[in-house]
Every structure is written in C-alpha cells, then in structure tokens.
Amino acid sequence: MGGEPAHHDGVRPLLRKFDQRLNELIHALYPDEQQRPGYARLAREISAATGGSISGTYLWELATGKKRNITLEQLDVLAQFFGVPPEYFLNEEVSQRVKAQLALATALRDAKVRSLAMRASGLSPASLDSLLTIVNETRKVQNLPEGGHQGSGTDAGADGETTAT
Amino acid sequence: MGGEPAHHDGVRPLLRKFDQRLNELIHALYPDEQQRPGYARLAREISAATGGSISGTYLWELATGKKRNITLEQLDVLAQFFGVPPEYFLNEEVSQRVKAQLALATALRDAKVRSLAMRASGLSPASLDSLLTIVNETRKVQNLPEGGHQGSGTDAGADGETTAT
DNA sequence: TATCCCTGTTCGCTGGAGCGGACAAGATTG
C-alpha cells in the first residue's frame, strides 16, 4: 500500500512554490551563474540593502525547500530587496506577470548591454564616462551591488569582442 | 527624556495594520454585535470550515495586536475562511477594494438577500437559473471560490437563526 | 606547498509563533 509519503503540503497552496519563486528571483537578478553570490553573501547584501535581517542559512533552507512557512516580516524583507510586491510569493498571477518582466529585463541585459559595449568601443573617453555614470545609476535602481566593477568581458572588453571567451 | 518606546515596527509596513484588517473582516462577516461569536468559537468555526487549525487565544492576540508576525500557513487559513485573497492582509489597495465589497455584501445580506430568497421561491426554474448566473458572476468579481455553493461556512452566519437548533 | 576566501551543507541553539488551560465576569436556564 504504500505510495509516496504524501506530505500534506498540497492543501495549503500558499507555500507550495515558494522555493521555486525565490530561485526565479535570484536567477533573474544574477543571470550570470559564475558571478552569482552564495547564500551567505546574498544574505549580507539583503541586510545591507533593506535594513532588515536574514541569514545565509535560512536563505538556503528557503531556496532548497527545507523551510517554507515564512513569516510576514521576512517576506517583506525579501520582497523589498528583490523589488517585487510581496504578493509575488503568494499569487500565481502576480508571480507570472513579474516573472515575465524579470525575464525581459534579463534578456535586455544579455543582448543589449553587449551591443552597447561594442558600439561604445569607438566613443571618446568623456562619452564613456557619462555612459558609465548612467549604468551605475541604473544598477542602483535594480538593487545590484553598487561596485559596477567589470563583467568578465560583457562590457569591459568591448574592443575586439569577438575574442571574448 | 521620555517619549514613547518607539517600536521600530513602522519600517516593515506589512504587519502594521494587520489587527485592524482582521477586525474589519470579523465585523463584516458578523455585522450583528450581539450574535458575533467569541474568539474561541470563531476559531472552532475556522478550523471546521477550512480544515486548517487556529486557536482562540491566537485569534485574540492577532485581533488585539499582541502578535502580528504571522506565518504564511496561518495567513492562508484566515484568508480562506473569510473568503478574501491573502493579499488583503498585505496590500492597502486590495484591502480597500475588498473592504468596500464586504460592506456592500454585508448590507445586501442584511436585508435584500433574505427578501430575494423569499421572492425567488415563487419564480420559474428558468428565472432562477438566470439569477444563479448573475450571483456566480458577482462571486467571481469578489474573488470568491468559483464553485458556487460549497460555501465553506463563510456565509453561514446570517441564516438559520429562525430555526435555531 | 600553505593560506585565504567563498561556496553549499549540516548541527544545535534561541526566540517567538501558536496553543492549551485556566481564570473572572456576564448570560441563560431551571
């Protein structure tokens, strides 16, 4: 008789896809898997950006589905950091709509930024500086780390981009 | 230097008006203050109607503001019982919209719905079917479960008083 | 090599979400 353990999670739909949605946010905010920070560092960034507090351990537990019955306070911290309404974690429709927008933003970054870098290779240093300012301001709006350092070739190595490894 | 204790609750807006919103739901569902059940009985009705579990003590703590950092699981139980989307407790706009509709529903239930039911007893099956369609469409607008009947006990507060057990 | 930093993962703890059980006061019944 048996069958699976059958966790009685299904009855309360609010917490079923929490881990999946959280991972979508993380992947959307850090598309490049190589540069994506770990849970500990991500937790530090969240605490610094939102003023709230969350631990790397708990982030991992949430992302891997070990814990899901989150509190309103922590939900608020996550929503604030990722720039999504708290309903994103509760409502499927809101989740889909936000997900689409996140995918769009990721796609834009993936293609447009690169072509921008290629075109920028012929500009004057003054123009490049202005563009850099704009990019940094945009990164602030998107909750990205303010360093805006480099990008393994995405934008810095604009010249001779074909050899980008 | 006195002044108030200044709890730093204000920074996390998600839990500020939780007690107020919960009380609005209770008052909307049981407009008659004399017949309104206490927290213990209300908790029993919630458990029976939703299959989830909540205690009278905790309901009182939530309604009086002693506790507010609720869990997603309990939030789901409350939202399911009161027939509102979970966002009602989080989003001010949703809260306002639902609140207006709850007031409307309360007013309707108070007088009109009863007379409607009485008058409907003499209508033809075809007319009743039309009315049923209208009611179901209205329920959709109010974010109520589409099933139609099944009422999960939410609307049980007003009826049955004439033939009380 | 060794040192350092970061990663994912686990263990064990603290604090508070959440509840059971009690209490006094008020209705209702006989």
Add this chain to the structure above:
DNA sequence: CAATCTTGTCCGCTCCAGCGAACAGGGATA
C-alpha cells in the same frame, strides 16, 4: 439560588522559524 454556557484575558508551555558556527570542498594568490 446554583448550574452551565458563553465571553475576554492571561500564564506557561511546545515547537519550529530563523540564525550562528562549524564543516568539507574548490578556486585564488604567493
């Protein structure tokens, strides 16, 4: 009147949300 049922309120407990500290493994730098 005494029972019996409510009600709101409180105390004290259990359990888990949430975290700190440590672990092993891997990539840098020297």
